[in-house]
Amino acid sequence: MPAARLGPSLPMVLAAAAPVIVAFALLPRIVDLYQTELLIYGLTFAIAALGFNLLLGYTGLLSFGHSAYFGMGAYTVAFIVRDLHVQSMELCILGGLLSTLVLSALFGYVCVRHTRIFFSILALALSQVVWSLAYKFFWVTGGTDGIRVPRTGVTLLAGLIDFKGSGSYQKFVYSYYYYVLVLFVVAAAVMWVIVHSPFGKALQAIRDNETRAGFVGIRVRRYRWIAFVISGCFTGLAGALWVPLNGLTTPEILYWPFSGEIVFMTVLGGFRTFTGPIVGAIAFNYLKVYAVASSQYWQLVLGCVLVVLVMVLPTGIVGTLARLAGKLRRR
Amino acid sequence: MDTLVIQTLNSIFYAAVLFLIAAGLSLIYGVMRIVNLAHGTFYALGAYVSAWAVGTVFGASASGSGNLVLAGQLLLLPLGALAVAAVGAVIEPTLLRPLYRRPEEYVLLITFGMLMILEDAMKLLFGGTPLSAGSIMDSMGSFRIGGLLYPSYNLVVIGVGIMAAIGLWWFIYRTRFGIILRATSQDRRMASALGLNVGRVYVQAFAIGCFMAGLGGAVVVPAQAAVLGMGVDALILAFVVIVIGGLGSLEGALVGALIVGFVRTAGIQFFAEIELAVLYLIAAAVLLVRPTGLFGRA
Numbered sequence: 081m082p083a084a085r086l087g088p089s090l091p092m093v094l095a096a097a098a099p100v101i102v103a104f105a106l107l108p109r110i111v112d113l114y115q116t117e118l119l120i121y122g123l124t125f126a127i128a129a130l131g132f133n134l135l136l137g138y139t140g141l142l143s144f145g146h147s148a149y150f151g152m153g154a155y156t157v158a159f160i161v162r163d164l165h166v167q168s169m170e171l172c173i174l175g176g177l178l179s180t181l182v183l184s185a186l187f188g189y190v191c192v193r194h195t196r197i198f199f200s201i202l203a204l205a206l207s208q209v210v211w212s213l214a215y216k217f218f219w220v221t222g223g224t225d226g227i228r229v230p231r232t233g234v235t236l237l238a239g240l241i242d243f244k245g246s247g248s249y250q251k252f253v254y255s256y257y258y259y260v261l262v263l264f265v266v267a268a269a270v271m272w273v274i275v276h277s278p279f280g281k282a283l284q285a286i287r288d289n290e291t292r293a294g295f296v297g298i299r300v301r302r303y304r305w306i307a308f309v310i311s312g313c314f315t316g317l318a319g320a321l322w323v324p325l326n327g328l329t330t331p332e333i334l335y336w337p338f339s340g341e342i343v344f345m346t347v348l349g350g351f352r353t354f355t356g357p358i359v360g361a362i363a364f365n366y367l368k369v370y371a372v373a374s375s376q377y378w379q380l381v382l383g384c385v386l387v388v389l390v391m392v393l394p395t396g397i398v399g400t401l402a403r404l405a406g407k408l409r410r411r
Numbered sequence: 412m413d414t415l416v417i418q419t420l421n422s423i424f425y426a427a428v429l430f431l432i433a434a435g436l437s438l439i440y441g442v443m444r445i446v447n448l449a450h451g452t453f454y455a456l457g458a459y460v461s462a463w464a465v466g467t468v469f470g471a472s473a474s475g476s477g478n479l480v481l482a483g484q485l486l487l488l489p490l491g492a493l494a495v496a497a498v499g500a501v502i503e504p505t506l507l508r509p510l511y512r513r514p515e516e517y518v519l520l521i522t523f524g525m526l527m528i529l530e531d532a533m534k535l536l537f538g539g540t541p542l543s544a545g546s547i548m549d550s551m552g553s554f555r556i557g558g559l560l561y562p563s564y565n566l567v568v569i570g571v572g573i574m575a576a577i578g579l580w581w582f583i584y585r586t587r588f589g590i591i592l593r594a595t596s597q598d599r600r601m602a603s604a605l606g607l608n609v610g611r612v613y614v615q616a617f618a619i620g621c622f623m624a625g626l627g628g629a630v631v632v633p634a635q636a637a638v639l640g641m642g643v644d645a646l647i648l649a650f651v652v653i654v655i656g657g658l659g660s661l662e663g664a665l666v667g668a669l670i671v672g673f674v675r676t677a678g679i680q681f682f683a684e685i686e687l688a689v690l691y692l693i694a695a696a697v698l699l700v701r702p703t704g705l706f707g708r709a
Contacts, residue, residue: 379531390524
């Protein structure tokens with residue numbers, strides 16, 4: 081537990097992470113188009129899982145309703161593109177962030193009045209309100225058909241890059257990869273600063289002992305609320321980035337099993353570490369894609385992985401690797 | 412007037428099924444402090460097994476072939492509930508017991524894993540097409556309420572719901588096992604110190620909870636075919652029921668089921684678009700004002 085030390089400064093961490101970032105930047109030159117596309121999905125989910133883990137790993141609150149914020153980001157982008165005919169992805173992201181900010185501030189205000197299982201169920205119930213609205217108001221949201229957001233409808237960098245004409249698919253995948261990668265690095269850096277700031281330390285104090293944290297003078301409920309809002313916004317950003325890639329948004333991403341998938345990703349990577357959710361999200365994406373491709377019983381495969389994970393490797397991929405590394409070093 | 416009677420009966424029918432599911436969920440939470448995300452899937456499993464048993468023994472189109480066949484089909488229905496109870500009795504010691512010492516998030520996650528596994532196991536075993544035991548409903552016919560027809564089978568479901576409520580109440584408040592169950596739910600360590608076999612109580616409580624879910628599926632399948640995904644939908648409504656009534660409370664599950672049943676029927680009639688949203692909002696409002704629900708303790 082990195083409780084006492086404040087940790088290295090951001091430039092040091094960025095320097096340490098530089099080789100990984102460079103490797104990610106070089107990857108599209110090595111792997112093919114399809115793999116690149118999968119990586120974009122992985123990176124988007126990684127942003128969502130990072131946000132989710134601010135609540136689970138750092139504040140000790142398990143939200144089973146994060147699909148609402150992912151979906152809010154996604155649907156907002158879809159509305160902006162369809163109804164306002166805005167093409168600039170930056171404006172779309174801004175809109176998505178704003179709407180998730182409002183939604184998570186509202187829901188968070190209600191949810192943080194509870195902890196433990198009541199918090200989980202309340203977050204779930206509220207997320208299902210959003211789902212049922214998206215599902216039933218089909219003249220606005222398209223119902224189960226969802227809303228199409230064709231990649232030709234968006235432009236990156238204030239219209240500098242558009243995706244019309246021939247070969248646009250390739251162009252889209254490669255440019256969107258770098259677009260998402262940059263945003264991911266920024267998001268991860270911001271999250272790193274948050275969890276290592278005094279605010280982040282306060283959250284961890286609340287997680288470890290709520291009563292003591294209150295006695296020290298931390299306003300527990302307000303801190304939880306702010307953490308909730310930040311967490312929701314990260315997930316909303318992920319949803320906004322996911323839409324043009326997927327080309328379609330449906331109520332599926334608002335339904336509660338998708339919240340379960342976000343939890344799954346985070347636990348797969350390990351929610352006790354900063355990098356866990358990132359690794360978990362990318363790994364989960366691969367796992368799901370290959371399970372779906374190889375068997376119609378992919379849920380069975382994923383379910384078994386989850387059960388084994390919880391039973392045998394509760395610290396996730398990163399936690400287990402860290403333990404193994406520690407053992408090797410001691411020898 | 413006739414419509415009102417029929418809508419009331421529909422609400423009670425719906426409440427009876429919801430009560431069966433929610434009472435099991437609530438019992439498991441009350442005794443073991445586990446929120447079982449796979450509970451809706453247990454309900455679906457009960458529906459599938461019952462429909463499969465009726466279909467295999469009597470063939471798909473046995474409707475109208477006499478009272479004996481109908482009696483046989485009705486007797487086969489509880490098979491689904493028994494099968495689910497057996498599955499529960501296997502799952503608790505193997506998957507859940509090793510996790511009681513860990514934070515509750517892990518138990519929640521493993522029930523989510525169980526949900527995924529069971530959903531696909533049902534697809535594997537029973538195929539992707541809906542399974543129905545509708546022949547029971549057909550051969551039981553219907554009766555007249557004023558100028559309108561109402562299926563007689565729905566009354567059977569309502570009857571099962573009422574009987575289950577009375578039976579569970581008697582079981583929990585009037586039998587020795589009920590006392591043990593309540594003692595374990597109040598203080599696990601004290602119960603264990605007094606010489607109760609807590610492990611066995613847990614298996615039994617979990618199996619009974621699963622039985623209730625399976626029974627819900629078994630009684631609903633002659634009226635609505637078993638389809639994939641029905642469990643995932645049912646779970647959330649069962650959550651709404653026990654959140655309104657109070658987690659771990661039997662009376663709460665009954666009242667919650669009636670509230671949800673009537674609101675849903677009214678919703679379908681008058682505000683179809685926001686019918687589900689209203690239910691979730693009621694649940695959220697109850698959690699906010701009375702976190703322990705209408706009937707919950709502490």
